[in-house]
Structures are given as C-alpha cells and as structure tokens.
Amino acid sequence: xxLAVLAGPGKAQDQKTPCTEDAMIVFxxxxxxxxxxxxxxxxxxxxxxxxxKALARVLPGITRxxxxxxxxxxxxxxxxxxxxxxxxxxxxxxEPIMRVVTxxxxxxxxxxxxxxxxxxxxxxxxxxxxxxxxxxxxxxxxNGDPCGLGKTFVANGANLTVHVIAFQMKNFTWMGESSVLxxxxxxxxxxxxxxxxxxxxxxxxxxxxxxxxxxxxxxxAQGHLPDDSKLLGMRx
Numbered sequence: 001x002x003l004a005v006l007a008g009p010g011k012a013q014d015q016k017t018p019c020t021e022d023a024m025i026v027f028x029x030x031x032x033x034x035x036x037x038x039x040x041x042x043x044x045x046x047x048x049x050x051x052x053k054a055l056a057r058v059l060p061g062i063t064r065x066x067x068x069x070x071x072x073x074x075x076x077x078x079x080x081x082x083x084x085x086x087x088x089x090x091x092x093x094x095e096p097i098m099r100v101v102t103x104x105x106x107x108x109x110x111x112x113x114x115x116x117x118x119x120x121x122x123x124x125x126x127x128x129x130x131x132x133x134x135x136x137x138x139x140x141x142x143n144g145d146p147c148g149l150g151k152t153f154v155a156n157g158a159n160l161t162v163h164v165i166a167f168q169m170k171n172f173t174w175m176g177e178s179s180v181l182x183x184x185x186x187x188x189x190x191x192x193x194x195x196x197x198x199x200x201x202x203x204x205x206x207x208x209x210x211x212x213x214x215x216x217x218x219x220x221a222q223g224h225l226p227d228d229s230k231l232l233g234m235r236x
Contacts, residue, residue, distance in 0.1 A: 019065040019213040022089035023131040024119035025097070026112070027051075028167070030074030032138050033106035047137060047168065048106050054203035055101060059094035062211045068093045069122060070100055073115040074108040081111040081142035088122055112136050113144025116186070120153065120160055129159040133210045136183060137167040146182045150189030163192040163210035167203065170196065 033048040062068065067089035076082035086100045087093060116134055123130030140146055153160055164187040169180060187194040195206040 021129050021131050021213075022067045022069070022123055022126055023133060023211055024069045024071060024089065024122055025211075026115045026119050026132060026134040027070060027072045027101060027104075028074060028110065028112070028136045028138070029072045029104040029106045029108075030110045030138065030141075031078070031107050032110075033074070046106070048104065050200045051135065051167065051203060052098075052101055054200050054207060056098055057204050058207045058211070059097060062208070063092050063094045063097075066211065066213065067091055068097065068211065069119075070097050071115050071119050071122075072100065072104060073111050074106060075104050076108050078107055080108050081114070082108045083111055083115045083118055085118060085122065109141040110136065110138050111142035111144060112140050112183070113146050113149050114142065116146070116162060117149060120158060120162075123160060124158070129161065131211070132160065132162045133165065133207070134162060134183070134186070135165045135167060137169060139180075140182065147185035147189065150186040154189055158190075160190055161192045162186055162190040164194045165203070165206045165210065166194065166196045168198055170198070 029048065033051070034046045036044065036046050059068070069089040070086040070093075071083065072086055073081075073083045075084070087096055090096075112134060116132055119132045120130070123132070150162065153162070164183045166180070166183065184194045186192075193210060195202075195209065197203045197206045
C-alpha cells in the first residue's frame with residue numbers, strides 16, 4: 001500500500017532546506033506498540049519491531065548529515081503517562097538511538113502532546129529552525145491537545161516544523177475521526193507532513209522524507225546513501 005501524505009504549505013516543501021536543522025524523533029512506545037495486529041492481520045512480531053527495523057535502515061545515513069535526538073513516550077508503569085528525554089541532538093546518533101529503541105518494552109498510555117512539547121523545548125535554544133518527527137500508532141490518551149499545541153507553536157512564533165508519521169492507524173476502528181484529525185492538525189499548523197505508513201517499507205520512506213534533506217536525497221539518488229542496518233545488528 002502506498003504512503004498517504006498530507007502536506008501543509010511552506011517549510012515542509014522547501015527543497016532548499018540544508019541539513020543544518022537539528023531534529024528530534026518522538027517515538028511511540030505505548031502499550032499498543034506491543035500488539036501484533038498489522039494491516040488487519042495477526043503477525044508474529046509486535047508492531048514496534050517493524051519500526052525498529054525501519055529506523056535501523058535509515059538512521060546511519062541520516063545521522064551522518066543531521067544531528068538527531070530522541071524522546072520516547074509510553075514505556076514504564078502500566079496506564080501511566082510517561083515521557084522520557086533519552087538523547088539531545090548529536091552528530092552520528094544512530095547507535096545511541098537504536099540502543100534505546102531496541103531496549104524499549106512498550107507499555108503505558110499515549111502522552112504524545114507532552115512529548116512533542118518537550119521535544120520543542122529541547123530545540124528552542126538553537127538559532128536554526130528545528131524539526132520534530134512524531135511517530136504514533138494511536139490517539140492522544142493523556143488529555144493533551146495536539147491541534148491546540150500546533151496553534152500555540154504558531155502563535156508563539158516557534159521556528160519549528162512537526163511531521164507526523166501515523167503507523168497502521170487506519171486499522172484501529174475504535175479511534176474516532178477527530179483523533180486522526182488532531183494529529184493531522186498538529187502537522188498542518190506547523191507546515192509539516194502527515195504520512196500514513198502501513199509497513200516497514202512505508203516507514204523507511206516516511207523517515208527519509210521527514211528527516212532527510214536535499215543533500216541526502218541527491219546522495220541517495222546516486223546510490224551513495226546505503227542501507228546500513230547490518231551495522232546496527234537489526235538484519236541477518
């Protein structure tokens with residue numbers, strides 16, 4: 001199934017943006033990521049497994065050219081709203097990020113609004129614009145307001161773009177349409193992308209699209225941006 005992309009105007013489409021913008025990945029490790037329902041069928045591995053494999057494929061190339069950090073939300077006591085700052089943006093962050101992601105045990109609720117807000121705070125002391133890439137497989141469940149947060153960023157003049165990667169959210173019929181619209185609104189308000197991903201290949205494309213830049217795209221087209229997941233121990 002192809003990626004479904006909804007783009008806001010402006011920064012997300014700016015092909016002149018260099019790799020100088022620092023980025024924060026906001027990673028969903030809530031309880032639903034431990035489930036094994038994908039694309040409407042039961043799978044052998046939990047949902048988080050596909051995300052780990054996708055990140056292992058893209059991070060080595062991306063982090064050569066962009067400083068990347070990590071915030072995780074969800075893991076911890078059952079039904080708690082847990083948010084953890086794991087890593088501030090640093091060069092060559094693939095290995096430390098994958099160490100955290102590989103060790104996660106999905107649990108807890110989904111405080112995605114608070115997690116994005118904390119990521120924005122990490123990026124707020126930099127002179128360059130910042131990028132937040134939110135990965136989520138579900139709705140906000142800790143009384144946050146994703147759309148309202150996006151509007152607050154705009155009202156405060158935050159030099160920030162929030163991209164949203166919605167992983168297998170189409171199959172969760174218990175989520176109301178308003179839940180999907182809330183995270184779409186967060187992306188649109190900040191001129192970011194909303195990308196619906198259903199499998200590992202979709203995730204690889206989505207991470208490259210949101211964390212990449214024209215320099216990386218050119219290298220990829222020339223075959224100079226390899227899949228280095230073997231180096232991170234995620235592929236046989």
